[in-house]
Amino acid sequence: MRALRRVCGAAVIVIVALSLGAGPAVAHANLLSSDPKDGATVATAPTHVTLTFSEPVDAGLSLVQVLDSSGGDIHAGPAVAVSGEPRELSVSLPAHLPDGVYTVNWRAVSAADSHITAKAFAFGVGVRPGATPTTVAPPFVPGPSVLWVAGKMLLYAGLAVLFAAAFVGAIAFGGVIPSRRALLLVAASAALLGAVVMLFAEVRDVGAGLGPLLRSQVGARYLWLLALVAGTWVASLWTGAARDRWTLPVVGLTASGAMLARAVGGHASASLSAPWLQIGAQWLHFMSVGAWIGGLVLVAVAIRERSRAGEPAPVAEIRRFSTIAFWSVGLLTVTGSIRAVNELGGIAAIGRLLDTSYGITLAIKVSIAVVLVTLGGINRYRSLPRLHEDHHLFRRVIGAELVASLTLFGFTAALTSLPPAASAPPSAPPPSSISARGSDFATTTKVTLRATPGTPGSNTFAADVTDYNTGDPAHPTSVELQFQPKGSQQVGGSTLALRHVTGARWTAVGTNLSLVGTWSVVTTVVRPAGTVQVPLTLTTRAPPQTISVSHGGAGQPDIYTINLGAGVELQTYIDPGTAGPSQFHVTAFQDGKALPLASATLSATLAGGASRTLASDRLAPEHFVANTTLSAGDWRFDIQATTTDGRTLQATFSQTIGAP
Amino acid sequence: MTNRLRALFIAAALVLTMVACVSNSSTSGSAVISTASGPRPSSTGKLSIISPATGEVLPAGDVTLKVKLTGATIVAASSTHLVPDQGHLHVILDDNLITMTGSTTTILPNVASGTHLLKVEFVANDHAPFDPRVIAATSFKVK
Numbered sequence: 001m002r003a004l005r006r007v008c009g010a011a012v013i014v015i016v017a018l019s020l021g022a023g024p025a026v027a028h029a030n031l032l033s034s035d036p037k038d039g040a041t042v043a044t045a046p047t048h049v050t051l052t053f054s055e056p057v058d059a060g061l062s063l064v065q066v067l068d069s070s071g072g073d074i075h076a077g078p079a080v081a082v083s084g085e086p087r088e089l090s091v092s093l094p095a096h097l098p099d100g101v102y103t104v105n106w107r108a109v110s111a112a113d114s115h116i117t118a119k120a121f122a123f124g125v126g127v128r129p130g131a132t133p134t135t136v137a138p139p140f141v142p143g144p145s146v147l148w149v150a151g152k153m154l155l156y157a158g159l160a161v162l163f164a165a166a167f168v169g170a171i172a173f174g175g176v177i178p179s180r181r182a183l184l185l186v187a188a189s190a191a192l193l194g195a196v197v198m199l200f201a202e203v204r205d206v207g208a209g210l211g212p213l214l215r216s217q218v219g220a221r222y223l224w225l226l227a228l229v230a231g232t233w234v235a236s237l238w239t240g241a242a243r244d245r246w247t248l249p250v251v252g253l254t255a256s257g258a259m260l261a262r263a264v265g266g267h268a269s270a271s272l273s274a275p276w277l278q279i280g281a282q283w284l285h286f287m288s289v290g291a292w293i294g295g296l297v298l299v300a301v302a303i304r305e306r307s308r309a310g311e312p313a314p315v316a317e318i319r320r321f322s323t324i325a326f327w328s329v330g331l332l333t334v335t336g337s338i339r340a341v342n343e344l345g346g347i348a349a350i351g352r353l354l355d356t357s358y359g360i361t362l363a364i365k366v367s368i369a370v371v372l373v374t375l376g377g378i379n380r381y382r383s384l385p386r387l388h389e390d391h392h393l394f395r396r397v398i399g400a401e402l403v404a405s406l407t408l409f410g411f412t413a414a415l416t417s418l419p420p421a422a423s424a425p426p427s428a429p430p431p432s433s434i435s436a437r438g439s440d441f442a443t444t445t446k447v448t449l450r451a452t453p454g455t456p457g458s459n460t461f462a463a464d465v466t467d468y469n470t471g472d473p474a475h476p477t478s479v480e481l482q483f484q485p486k487g488s489q490q491v492g493g494s495t496l497a498l499r500h501v502t503g504a505r506w507t508a509v510g511t512n513l514s515l516v517g518t519w520s521v522v523t524t525v526v527r528p529a530g531t532v533q534v535p536l537t538l539t540t541r542a543p544p545q546t547i548s549v550s551h552g553g554a555g556q557p558d559i560y561t562i563n564l565g566a567g568v569e570l571q572t573y574i575d576p577g578t579a580g581p582s583q584f585h586v587t588a589f590q591d592g593k594a595l596p597l598a599s600a601t602l603s604a605t606l607a608g609g610a611s612r613t614l615a616s617d618r619l620a621p622e623h624f625v626a627n628t629t630l631s632a633g634d635w636r637f638d639i640q641a642t643t644t645d646g647r648t649l650q651a652t653f654s655q656t657i658g659a660p
Numbered sequence: 661m662t663n664r665l666r667a668l669f670i671a672a673a674l675v676l677t678m679v680a681c682v683s684n685s686s687t688s689g690s691a692v693i694s695t696a697s698g699p700r701p702s703s704t705g706k707l708s709i710i711s712p713a714t715g716e717v718l719p720a721g722d723v724t725l726k727v728k729l730t731g732a733t734i735v736a737a738s739s740t741h742l743v744p745d746q747g748h749l750h751v752i753l754d755d756n757l758i759t760m761t762g763s764t765t766t767i768l769p770n771v772a773s774g775t776h777l778l779k780v781e782f783v784a785n786d787h788a789p790f791d792p793r794v795i796a797a798t799s800f801k802v803k
Contacts, residue, residue, distance in 0.1 A: 581755035594738040619760040
């Protein structure tokens with residue numbers, strides 16, 4: 001017990017020291033800055049667009065597109081790495097770019113772990129970019145594909161069994177492992193198949209082809225992994241046939257080498273400080289999991305083999321395995337905690353765990369591990385002492401452990417494909433887009449449409465068009481959106497043709513959502529098999545607004561200046577601001593000059609009461625006023641106006657109306 | 661070994677629970693940012709109502725409003741560029757803002773019979789008052 005206390009104490013010290021000392025993992029290349037900046041207006045046309053990411057990116061696999069306002073691709077060449085700056089990508093632009101708004105679509109492949117991030121932003125040359133995608137929106141991170149997760153499950157499960165065959169087989173079973181040839185062949189084949197499946201999933205997800213992938217930094221890591229797993233497979237064949245105890249370590253060495261290759265090619269290598277410490281912890285984590293869970297497979301096979309042969313259960317071997325499992329669980333707890341704290345960005349960031357898919361998956365994985373430990377305890381203390389008399393309970397529990405282990409491998413595979421919480425944006429952003437999802441009547445095609453920023457005016461539309469059954473890109477020849485405001489007969493419909501970017505993604509920039517309200521958006525997808533229409537509905541969200549208030553002195557109204565972006569301001573005030581007859585003034589300005597309005601609807605709502613639409617008069621093209629009577633209390637005032645050039649302006653402010 | 665294993669279970673459960681049991685600290689962003697801006701400018705203008713005179717009784721129909729503005733000029737253009745001696749007039753009849761004007765003489769059409777309170781205010785280029793307000797008032801009666 002004293003020894004245990006020493007071990008636990010040392011473990012806690014190691015966890016705390018390493019957690020405090022190590023920087024967070026980044027894993028997933030997020031855009032830190034750009035030149036020109038998101039939303040910037042530049043006076044002279046830039047010759048390059050340069051993007052700076054949070055970690056090194058693979059230039060050969062990453063994509064940067066610069067589109068003009070009509071959706072045309074205008075960049076002059078492919079994205080290239082900036083010399084000496086592995087975190088930067090640059091794309092050259094044609095000389096003398098005309099004034100206008102330009103959208104930059106980027107898709108970055110991390111050189112550290114090959115994971116993909118993507119997003120778009122806009123800048124203006126000589127003009128304001130208007131309603132652009134905001135910088136606070138998190139990058140789009142494709143979720144782990146089924147193929148990717150399946151490949152990793154096979155790889156991890158296979159390597160775990162192979163490592164356990166060498167390590168647990170040598171210590172607990174004296175080198176005489178059950179069903180040796182078949183076990184090694186199946187495990188090695190599963191690992192090899194898993195590595196190959198992962199490679200092809202990567203090719204599909206990156207969309208760059210096998211050749212370009214293998215020539216990239218990411219591809220080099222896959223080649224190392226494949227070589228080591230292939231070596232493990234050959235060693236397993238040889239060891240399976242040799243049937244002596246001295247060849248087993250070769251399998252263990254190659255399997256642990258493959259585990260190291262995965263540790264180098266995963267999140268651990270993206271740690272901002274002491275990456276090799278994190279890689280070492282990840283490697284030990286892999287091996288301890290292998291010894292524990294792979295050892296369970298060995299035990300299950302041994303019991304089954306002995307039972308079929310009518311021999312007594314291998315109680316001594318299982319007791320020795322129990323000791324190995326004990327230390328393995330301790331080691332994986334320590335290394336897992338080091339890795340988890342690093343991925344989450346420090347102990348203080350644990351509170352963000354459930355804010356991300358990564359955190360939720362990690363919590364589920366830990367929960368499954370707790371279940372596994374509990375099942376192990378049941379077998380150790382309940383089933384094992386009775387194994388000579390009755391092996392049914394032991395076999396049932398170990399079966400449950402193997403099912404839980406397989407689930408654990410699945411969550412681990414998913415976990416290593418998700419962006420860690422430490423790489424998530426620093427604060428939860430407000431919604432910066434609106435989206436809708438639907439399918440055609442015959443359920444052949446699915447469309448997920450996102451409009452950014454989702455406010456009336458200019459929006460970037462991004463549609464993911466996938467096959468209904470497989471979820472793979474549908475590969476249409478064209479995609480078009482037809483817009484019609486619901487409940488409005490005065491505004492006609494409009495269409496917007498989308499342009500294929502990559503995979504299932506089609507995008508375009510348009511001002512089709514010109515009014516506040518709900519829109520019917522019919523997506524027409526032309527596929528080789530025929531044309532389908534997917535009906536969708538989008539409801540615009542209120543635009544962000546910044547209000548500055550000039551508090552007047554005695555007899556003066558409070559004057560609200562509401563900045564709606566793109567140089568547009570609504571100046572409004574309630575005169576006199578006390579109960580009784582009042583005037584509700586609204587004046588529109590663009591860049592400080594009068595902005596003519598075609599119409600304005602002014603309404604007032606007393607707290608807890610119904611909204612009143614006020615009769616308003618136009619005093620000047622940009623100035624409307626409503627004469628009304630207000631009672632004392634907290635009021636909300638709403639303004640919805642349309643400019644003569646068709647833009648919709650929407651603003652809200654609140655004011656307490658005092659007693660006269 | 662039994663005690664070791666039991667103790668390790670407890671230690672492992674504590675560490676795992678620490679990682680797994682966390683609070684959700686999501687924040688909600690607000691689309692409105694409110695800041696204070698500076699005070700309104702004061703004007704050099706002086707305003708008075710020449711006609712109708714206080715207590716004047718007028719025949720039914722249109723009423724001619726005449727004002728005198730000194731120290732400032734009336735400009736037509738609206739902007740957020742505020743100049744102390746530039747602006748225009750808002751005309752408030754019986755607490756209703758009925759018109760804005762860029763002239764010192766304005767016709768108020770079809771004023772109903774009765775006693776009326778008429779206020780005229782010289783406002784800045786952005787349609788909002790100066791501080792202090794430049795305002796003149798009178799009352800008259802329509803037969």
